[in-house]
Amino acid sequence: MNERVIRPYASPGAEGDADVIDLAGIRVPAQMLRRLVSLAIRAPSVHNTQPWLWRIHPDGLDLHADESRRLTAADPTGRNLVISCGAALHHLRVVAHASGLLADVDRFADPDDPTLLARVRFTPAPPPRTAAADLRAVQERCTDRRRFTSWPVPHGRLNLLAQAVERDGGYAVPISDVTDRFRVDLLAARAHRLQERDAAITAEVQQWTHRNAYDGLPADHLPARAPVPDKIPSRFDEGLLPDDGQEVESGDGVIVICGDDDSRASWLRAGESLSALWLTAVKDGLSVVPLSQVIEVPETREALQHQVLGDLAVALLLVRIGWQPISRGQLAPTPRRPLDDVLMA
Ligand SMILES: Cc1cc2nc3c(=O)[nH]c(=O)nc-3n(C[C@H](O)[C@H](O)[C@H](O)COP(=O)(O)O)c2cc1C
Known part of the structure; x- marks a missing residue:
């Protein structure tokens, strides 16, 4: 039997931890598992709904979708819910590896339980050379909706981000053609206008903004109304962020x-691709803002797919990438639900 107890790479309080969990022969301090999940749930989620539940399983960790947190108006099929969970799954893989545990993921492991999105088992492995930067990126990443600077993001940079997605087993298409880019802006603006007219969707946005200290979008993370309207309007009302x-x-x-x-x-x-892209962007000093409205509205999703992607791929999420001014301070982390609300022993 493997008697080795894995020690967390970057978790000071865990050394004196008497509570050790046996995961299929690998003995892991309970405190370490809690720390891994607390970092995984720093992942982005649509409207900060955090629609995940984690369960410690005899073999490792299970990730479940929490259907009760689905946006019933804007996300009837649960696409954005599952994408959000995928981002948390990738975050978990990254922080586990940085802590000396390689995650082996069985996706949709139980056909009788559609909420079980992934079963994760661990094996000890040396952390990668990038471990410290990976952990920092997970902790620093946030959605900063303030205007980007005019500094262009070179196509080479976009290609590198797409390659990071590809290395992780996903698929991302940078929009480099000027006409395509123009079309994307028009479609995003149209999706916004269409959703603005939908009472159920606007009510849902209200429900998830300025809400409480644990989930949704706080006012101090949403820009105050800008002096000039944006080409792609924000789906959220004015906030307090200068x-x-x-x-x-x-x-x-x-x-x-x-x-x-x-x-x-x-x-x-x-979702895993979104996280792979975003963590790479953070390490490059780039800021990322997902724009899911164009995908949520069937008309604009189909137009994007047909007119911009030439029906060669299925569009699942759009992201804008730019530079924030160096002088701007880092935003405070967007709130998260207490760990005990999302992690079951
Ligand atoms: C699937 C998905 C769709 C999202 N769509 C949008 C969007 O349309 N507009 C936006 O401003 N942010 C969008 N976001 C970002 C979330 O609002 C953000 O991740 C959440 O509020 C948590 O904040 P954080 O990223 O700072 O941790 C999306 C995120 C995900 C995962």
Whole structure:
């Protein structure tokens, strides 16, 4: 029997931890598992719904979708819910590896339980050379909706982000053609207008903004109304976050995260791709803002797929990428639910 007790790479309090969990022969301090999940749930989620539940399993960790947190109006199929869980799954893989545990993921392991998205088992492995930077990126990543600077994001940078997604087993398409980029902006603006007219969707946005200290979007993370309207309007109302950025000829980049089809398996992968892309971008000093409205509205999703992707891939999420001014401070982390609400022993 393997008697080795894995020690966390970056978790000071765990040394004196008497509570050790046996995961299929690998003895892991309970405190370490808690720390891994607390970092995994730093992942982005649609409207900060955090629609995940984690369960410690005799072999490792199970990730479940929490259907009670689905956006019933904007996300009737649960696409964004599963993408959000996929992002948390990738975060878990990254922080586990950085802590000396390689995650082996069985996706949709139980056909009788559709909420079980992934069963994760661990084996001891040396952390990668990038471990410290990986952990820092997970802790620093956040959605900063203030205006980007006019500094262009070179196509080479977008290609590198798409390659990071590909290395992780996903698929992302940078939009480099000017006409395509123009089409994307028009489609995103149209999706926004269509959703604005939908009472159920606008009520849902209200429900998830300025809510409480644990989930949803706090006012101090949403920019105060900008002096000049944006080309792609924000789906959220004015907040309290000062934004003195000027409307500029956009130098930002757009990447479409794609899948082979519109299935739950592709959505989970797309979430993992979003996390792979975003953590790479953070390490490059780039800021990322997902734009899911264009995918949520069937008309604009189909137009994006047909007119921009030439029906060669299925569009699952759009992300905008740009530079925040160096002088701007880092935003405080967006709140999260208490760990004990999302992690079951
Ligand atoms: C699937 C998905 C869709 C999202 N769609 C949007 C969007 O349309 N507009 C936006 O401003 N943010 C969007 N976000 C970002 C979330 O609002 C953000 O991740 C959440 O509020 C948590 O904040 P954080 O990223 O700072 O931790 C999306 C995130 C995910 C995972």
